Amino acid sequence: MSVVAHGIRTLGVLGSGQMGLGIAYVSALRAKVPVLLHDRSSVQIQKGLELMDKLLEKDVAKGKIKAEEAKEARDRITVVPPVQGLSGLRDADMVIEAVSESLPLKQAIFSRLAAELPSDTILASNTSSISITKIAASTIPEGQSSASKEGLQSPARVVGLHFFNPVPVMKLVELIAAIQTSQETMDRAKAFAIACGKEVTSSQDVPGFVSNALLMPFINEAIMCLEKGVATRDDIDKTLKLGMNHPMGPLQLADFIGLDTCLAIQQTLYNGTGDSKYRPSVLLERMVDAQWLGKKSGKGFYDYSD
Numbered sequence: 001m002s003v004v005a006h007g008i009r010t011l012g013v014l015g016s017g018q019m020g021l022g023i024a025y026v027s028a029l030r031a032k033v034p035v036l037l038h039d040r041s042s043v044q045i046q047k048g049l050e051l052m053d054k055l056l057e058k059d060v061a062k063g064k065i066k067a068e069e070a071k072e073a074r075d076r077i078t079v080v081p082p083v084q085g086l087s088g089l090r091d092a093d094m095v096i097e098a099v100s101e102s103l104p105l106k107q108a109i110f111s112r113l114a115a116e117l118p119s120d121t122i123l124a125s126n127t128s129s130i131s132i133t134k135i136a137a138s139t140i141p142e143g144q145s146s147a148s149k150e151g152l153q154s155p156a157r158v159v160g161l162h163f164f165n166p167v168p169v170m171k172l173v174e175l176i177a178a179i180q181t182s183q184e185t186m187d188r189a190k191a192f193a194i195a196c197g198k199e200v201t202s203s204q205d206v207p208g209f210v211s212n213a214l215l216m217p218f219i220n221e222a223i224m225c226l227e228k229g230v231a232t233r234d235d236i237d238k239t240l241k242l243g244m245n246h247p248m249g250p251l252q253l254a255d256f257i258g259l260d261t262c263l264a265i266q267q268t269l270y271n272g273t274g275d276s277k278y279r280p281s282v283l284l285e286r287m288v289d290a291q292w293l294g295k296k297s298g299k300g301f302y303d304y305s306d
Helices: 018-029 042-061 067-075 103-116 132-137 149-153 183-195 209-228 233-243 250-257 259-273 282-289
Strands: 011-014 035-038 077-080 094-097 122-125 158-163 172-177 199-203
Touching: 011 018, 018 035, 018 042, 018 067, 018 158, 042 067, 042 077, 067 077, 094 103, 094 183, 103 122, 103 132, 122 183, 132 158, 158 183, 158 209, 172 183, 172 209, 183 199, 199 209, 209 233, 209 250, 209 259, 209 282, 233 250, 250 259, 259 282
Parallel strands: 011 035, 011 094, 035 077, 094 122, 122 158, 172 199
Antiparallel strands: 158 172
8 A cells, every 4th residue: 555545744653662663674674764763761761772773784784774774764763852842753654562571551652642732643552452342432531521522532543553573574464443533544554554555354352352362361371381291391392393383482482472461461361351261370470579580581481581
């Protein structure tokens, strides 16, 4: 689809961690739109920009892109400093939120975005499990009912746009509509994801959507097998890699996703459905308690300290 189809002349990205940085990367490099990158941590922004430089250098070295393309993409990134706050995203036609998997945090952010940004700015969440409908409801202006004109218009611009990690590599984006989301918002968000070079699938707004409603119970079951001593870590992962042709085993994948993120999603599934099959493994809970979060912390089911 053309740029006219999505109409995003400037994108805002909220959160400069691994996901936010990846979204900024493909938006600047593939969709070729200016990106306003905001995070409340200056240190995190600096880490994110350093990662982007490394990714661009690697793509140039591999011959995937030309040096001029890398420079143009990097020049499209503008940092909105922490002190400026969310108002620094006012020029964005769409903002994609990529912060921690916490419903209260996302509700607070979307409430502020709706209040501080123009009324036609699309507000997208990169959540991998949390209800888009609940997030959209948080944008209803204070003092307005959900049935008022303003109470209907603001949630209509909220959409789930779930990129997968690592964003520069993974081809998929999962598109999720809240019950309030307008068709125009859905169409523009999908067109933008395609412009980023992604394939798009759609899911209803159920706990975990399609992807994590399937993936997380699979990972959780693998952790339970380890917890019960059914098989060793290495044998669990090797069985799935060689027997089912998975690119990596479920325990290694959990480490790459982040065990805290896995636990948060599993809790969302369990709390959202009340189904005992989604109850998180005790071992997963204990590892998160120990701050053994996987690759990002240097230790999970595997050791990444080197």
